[in-house]
Amino acid sequence: MKYQMSExxxxxNHLLLQALQGEEVRRPPVWMMRQAGRYLPEYMKLREKYSxxxxxxxxxxxxxxxxQPVRRFAPDAAIIFSDxxxxxxxxxxxxxxxxxxxxxxxxxxxxxxxxxxxSMPDVxxxxxxxxxxxxxxxxALNGDAALIGFAGAPWTLxxxxxxxxxxxxFSMAKAFCYNHPDAAEHxxxxxxxxxxxxxxxxxxxxAQAVQVFDSWSGLLSPEDFRRxxxxxxxxxxxxxxxxxxxxxxxxxxxxxxxxxxxxxxASAIGIDWTISPEYARQATRYEITLQGNLDPSVLMAPVPExxxxxxxxxxxxxxxxxxxxxxxxxxxxxxxxxxxAFFDTVKDFTA
Amino acid sequence: MKYQMSExxxxxNHLLLQALQGEEVRRPPVWMMRQAGRYLPEYMKLREKYSxxxxxxxxxxxxxxxxQPVRRFAPDAAIIFSDxxxxxxxxxxxxxxxxxxxxxxxxxxxxxxxxxxxSMPDVxxxxxxxxxxxxxxxxALNGDAALIGFAGAPWTLxxxxxxxxxxxxFSMAKAFCYNHPDAAEHxxxxxxxxxxxxxxxxxxxxAQAVQVFDSWSGLLSPEDFRRxxxxxxxxxxxxxxxxxxxxxxxxxxxxxxxxxxxxxxASAIGIDWTISPEYARQATRYEITLQGNLDPSVLMAPVPExxxxxxxxxxxxxxxxxxxxxxxxxxxxxxxxxxxAFFDTVKDFTA
Numbered sequence: 001m002k003y004q005m006s007e008x009x010x011x012x013n014h015l016l017l018q019a020l021q022g023e024e025v026r027r028p029p030v031w032m033m034r035q036a037g038r039y040l041p042e043y044m045k046l047r048e049k050y051s052x053x054x055x056x057x058x059x060x061x062x063x064x065x066x067x068q069p070v071r072r073f074a075p076d077a078a079i080i081f082s083d084x085x086x087x088x089x090x091x092x093x094x095x096x097x098x099x100x101x102x103x104x105x106x107x108x109x110x111x112x113x114x115x116x117x118x119s120m121p122d123v124x125x126x127x128x129x130x131x132x133x134x135x136x137x138x139x140a141l142n143g144d145a146a147l148i149g150f151a152g153a154p155w156t157l158x159x160x161x162x163x164x165x166x167x168x169x170f171s172m173a174k175a176f177c178y179n180h181p182d183a184a185e186h187x188x189x190x191x192x193x194x195x196x197x198x199x200x201x202x203x204x205x206x207a208q209a210v211q212v213f214d215s216w217s218g219l220l221s222p223e224d225f226r227r228x229x230x231x232x233x234x235x236x237x238x239x240x241x242x243x244x245x246x247x248x249x250x251x252x253x254x255x256x257x258x259x260x261x262x263x264x265x266a267s268a269i270g271i272d273w274t275i276s277p278e279y280a281r282q283a284t285r286y287e288i289t290l291q292g293n294l295d296p297s298v299l300m301a302p303v304p305e306x307x308x309x310x311x312x313x314x315x316x317x318x319x320x321x322x323x324x325x326x327x328x329x330x331x332x333x334x335x336x337x338x339x340x341a342f343f344d345t346v347k348d349f350t351a
Numbered sequence: 352m353k354y355q356m357s358e359x360x361x362x363x364n365h366l367l368l369q370a371l372q373g374e375e376v377r378r379p380p381v382w383m384m385r386q387a388g389r390y391l392p393e394y395m396k397l398r399e400k401y402s403x404x405x406x407x408x409x410x411x412x413x414x415x416x417x418x419q420p421v422r423r424f425a426p427d428a429a430i431i432f433s434d435x436x437x438x439x440x441x442x443x444x445x446x447x448x449x450x451x452x453x454x455x456x457x458x459x460x461x462x463x464x465x466x467x468x469x470s471m472p473d474v475x476x477x478x479x480x481x482x483x484x485x486x487x488x489x490x491a492l493n494g495d496a497a498l499i500g501f502a503g504a505p506w507t508l509x510x511x512x513x514x515x516x517x518x519x520x521f522s523m524a525k526a527f528c529y530n531h532p533d534a535a536e537h538x539x540x541x542x543x544x545x546x547x548x549x550x551x552x553x554x555x556x557x558a559q560a561v562q563v564f565d566s567w568s569g570l571l572s573p574e575d576f577r578r579x580x581x582x583x584x585x586x587x588x589x590x591x592x593x594x595x596x597x598x599x600x601x602x603x604x605x606x607x608x609x610x611x612x613x614x615x616x617a618s619a620i621g622i623d624w625t626i627s628p629e630y631a632r633q634a635t636r637y638e639i640t641l642q643g644n645l646d647p648s649v650l651m652a653p654v655p656e657x658x659x660x661x662x663x664x665x666x667x668x669x670x671x672x673x674x675x676x677x678x679x680x681x682x683x684x685x686x687x688x689x690x691x692a693f694f695d696t697v698k699d700f701t702a
Contacts (some may be wrong), residue, residue, distance in 0.1 A: 302524030
């Protein structure tokens with residue numbers, strides 16, 4: 001079955017796309033990174049019944065999980081439930097996921113030869129289940145919220161493919177890049193090419209915007225960021241610009257905001273909570289849409305404090321060219337009514 | 352036995368203290384965070400024979416471990432081998448250390464009542480073994496290198512005392528601060544008061560400079576940094592300023608450099624590798640000694656690359672008001688001759 005590329009329900013909620021295009025809005029759109037996840041009891045029920053890969057690879061399940069927070073909170077956007085490691089899988093990484101343990105890759109890339117042997121797969125075929133999930137979800141959303149697709153950034157995916165697991169410093173991944181610069185370049189390019197095709201297919205299948213997650217770019221020095229991360233963020237966002245708005249989220253790379261704004265065709269930049277709204281606006285010259293940045297841990301505070309901090313965040317970023325979000329994914333220990341306080345505060349916001 | 356407070360061998364190597372006082376030097380002093388550690392085979396031998404706490408709590412062993420990299424590399428400073436968690440221990444935390452697993456605290460602080468019950472111990476008595484180790488080491492160094500004492504910053508120690516273990520986000524620690532602000536303030540103050548006494552005792556026992564490690568300050572938003580971290584870094588550095596030069600290392604808190612320079616009495620600021628030398632100099636107005644900041648992972652690169660990057664780092668920071676170091680602790684997987692290349696490059700440096 002080819003995923004559906006034809007008609008989707010008309011949009012009733014334009015807020016996210018308006019903010020991404022820099023159009024004037026009455027309030028900022030709001031969604032939450034990892035809004036479909038472990039803090040939701042309805043997600044935990046599915047987690048008991050289906051393994052991680054069953055949840056990711058079964059389009060109806062992935063769509064259902066994506067819809068769970070939409071029903072609860074009516075956000076302005078839904079991000080498809082999936083995982084950044086599906087691309088390494090398509091490139092040959094054997095990924096296992098122990099619940100609560102994080103991912104492991106059984107055949108990490110540890111030699112130049114291994115890296116050089118990796119080539120672009122038939123993305124549309126290999127990751128077809130993601131496109132199907134997007135199409136189902138886009139229809140289910142029925143125009144009430146925009147649908148966001150995503151992928152991991154090449155640097156972050158190289159980190160996992162080489163290190164083989166999460167790490168505090170990904171020093172093996174960096175060592176690989178220092179010791180085998182040509183093989184690293186090859187691997188980054190294959191990941192980038194694959195990601196571009198993957199994101200284009202996501203858009204064709206129903207994604208209305210895409211976010212690129214460089215979760216580990218903040219482990220790089222500014223110089224190494226320019227070498228191993230930035231060129232690919234630029235390549236991907238430039239290649240996708242004609243297809244859909246791109247949100248670049250380079251966590252921890254505060255020093256990169258100016259370059260991400262000036263030298264790529266991204267429509268928005270994701271801001272983590274260690275960057276003040278004022279700094280982010282100044283570094284990007286008040287000229288691009290910013291997304292973020294409440295510290296996810298604030299959702300563990302009492303509700304009045306969540307409301308106060310969410311309001312302050314909006315006041316500091318400003319209503320226009322802004323997408324209210326957390327600075328990183330919501331953590332599993334957050335009570336759902338605390339998440340609701342965040343959504344409601346943004347939706348009730350008036351200047 | 353009271354630790355020795357009288358005469359120490361005369362200093363033959365003044366470089367570190369000169370750099371800390373802003374005096375002109377012919378080349379920057381060099382030492383390495385965690386230079387006594389797992390990358391050294393001679394350390395691994397002692398690790399096989401003695402448990403972590405035996406190594407830390409036996410003054411002769413701690414001194415011997417401190418001296419190991421001094422014999423190998425002749426750095427300009429030695430940092431005493433110890434652990435930041437000795438202060439939580441003195442405050443009642445039951446710390447266990449599984450080799451390769453990181454620390455665990457068996458009785459984490461999870462209630463305001465628990466936090467409020469914690470009070471300052473008799474530091475000199477409780478941590479006497481550290482002072483003894485310092486005195487032995489100061490004599491053993493024989494003036495060839497300066498001796499650095501250290502402590503964890505209150506925010507970082509609160510993180511461990513509340514969370515009970517290492518964490519990606521220390522969200523329980525933050526949640527504790529949001530939900531029990533008065534108890535958090537009490538705990539931070541007790542840790543700070545204890546740390547001030549502890550560092551003064553270290554100086555009396557032979558430490559010629561002290562470094563405060565805020566390893567987790569970078570997990571805080573700039574606002575929360577101002578609330579939970581900065582006041583105590585200021586309190587400690589101001590209280591110690593008359594005793595010895597203080598180096599403040601707030602990892603990840605790039606946004607704090609200006610305040611650390613302008614509003615504390617620190618003699619130097621530690622810079623991690625995600626901050627460019629140019630940004631660090633500008634933020635601190637070229638007016639304070641900076642320490643850092645090679646990415647520890649660069650020590651996994653081929654030796655010519657280590658030499659090149661170390662030289663560039665010195666050129667970018669400049670020779671004066673500068674202490675060459677890594678941007679964080681050396682990792683266990685570094686070959687000792689790669690560490691040697693770093694030391695030698697700094698020592699051979701001529702403008």
